[in-house]
Amino acid sequence: MVQRAIESQQWLDRPSYRLEHILTFVLAAMGRRRDQVANALHGTWLGHPLHPALTALPTGAATTTLALDAASVLSRGAPELRRAARIALGVGLAGSVGAAATGLTDWQHTHEQSRRLGLVHGALNALATSLYALSWWERGRGRDIRAMATSALGYGITLGSGYLGGALVFGWGTGVDRSGDTLSAPEWKPVLPVAALDGRARHLEVEGVGIVLYRNDAQVIAAGEHYPHMGAPMDDGWIDRDRIVCPWHGSRFSCESGEVLRGPATAALPTYPTRIRHGMVEVRGVAQ
Ligand code: FES
Numbered sequence: 001m002v003q004r005a006i007e008s009q010q011w012l013d014r015p016s017y018r019l020e021h022i023l024t025f026v027l028a029a030m031g032r033r034r035d036q037v038a039n040a041l042h043g044t045w046l047g048h049p050l051h052p053a054l055t056a057l058p059t060g061a062a063t064t065t066l067a068l069d070a071a072s073v074l075s076r077g078a079p080e081l082r083r084a085a086r087i088a089l090g091v092g093l094a095g096s097v098g099a100a101a102t103g104l105t106d107w108q109h110t111h112e113q114s115r116r117l118g119l120v121h122g123a124l125n126a127l128a129t130s131l132y133a134l135s136w137w138e139r140g141r142g143r144d145i146r147a148m149a150t151s152a153l154g155y156g157i158t159l160g161s162g163y164l165g166g167a168l169v170f171g172w173g174t175g176v177d178r179s180g181d182t183l184s185a186p187e188w189k190p191v192l193p194v195a196a197l198d199g200r201a202r203h204l205e206v207e208g209v210g211i212v213l214y215r216n217d218a219q220v221i222a223a224g225e226h227y228p229h230m231g232a233p234m235d236d237g238w239i240d241r242d243r244i245v246c247p248w249h250g251s252r253f254s255c256e257s258g259e260v261l262r263g264p265a266t267a268a269l270p271t272y273p274t275r276i277r278h279g280m281v282e283v284r285g286v287a288q
Contacts, residue, residue, distance in 0.1 A: 003117065003171070013115075019104075041102045047266060058099055059158060106175060114172040124160060124161035129154075131150050132154045135148070177228045179270050184285040185285040189284065194280065194281050203235045221239070227246040228268070228269060232247065249264050270286070
């Protein structure tokens, strides 16, 4: 219910677009390094979104702080436990920089309801991080009770925000590979007369699996029917210098291997071997 309520708040679109423009400007200011930085933050190099992995650091550190605070109260304020709790909180604060940078970079390519949900998720994380920073500072000044209460409040907000993060992934498929079914039949299948490939992408089904054929000079390229990032239809894309380009957010894939050359996609595009026999294009699946 909370999730649906957030998703329907259209007034969130205005701050979302402002923030998106700031992010676009910041990335553009990096010039030729833009793609390298964006790919690093998306997790393109890892083949998996980086953000979920990095969120484990601040969340785990906050959990550790809470456990050490509880142990410190039970042991009537053992100084080593209080010191350890402050160190754990400091580690979490450092880790939250990476989690925020990767989350913002991924969020930039969401739309409508998922974008509103992501904005609230990020705002809650920013609030929780501010409380952790305040708690860390209070701990340094010996105001332990106030500091413990502040970080406990931050932890409650982190849990609420984690719920929204889960809804983004499991409800909206943010970061999930959306390329769909892949063709696995190992035999060559004749699918289309080569003369029918006239420069446009051709969409067809082989063994119940959608594929798209492109002609790139003498080569015929066969790929899955959806782009992995957000499931854009493959036949809306185009080929540019041996790269398949997705029109929605500009991901680029190797024509030969489907490997991601530029994010936001992190999962490879399914591509299939092709050959031409007796004027027909033949395609075969790849082992899963
Ligand atoms: S759907 Fe986002 S890059 Fe293609």
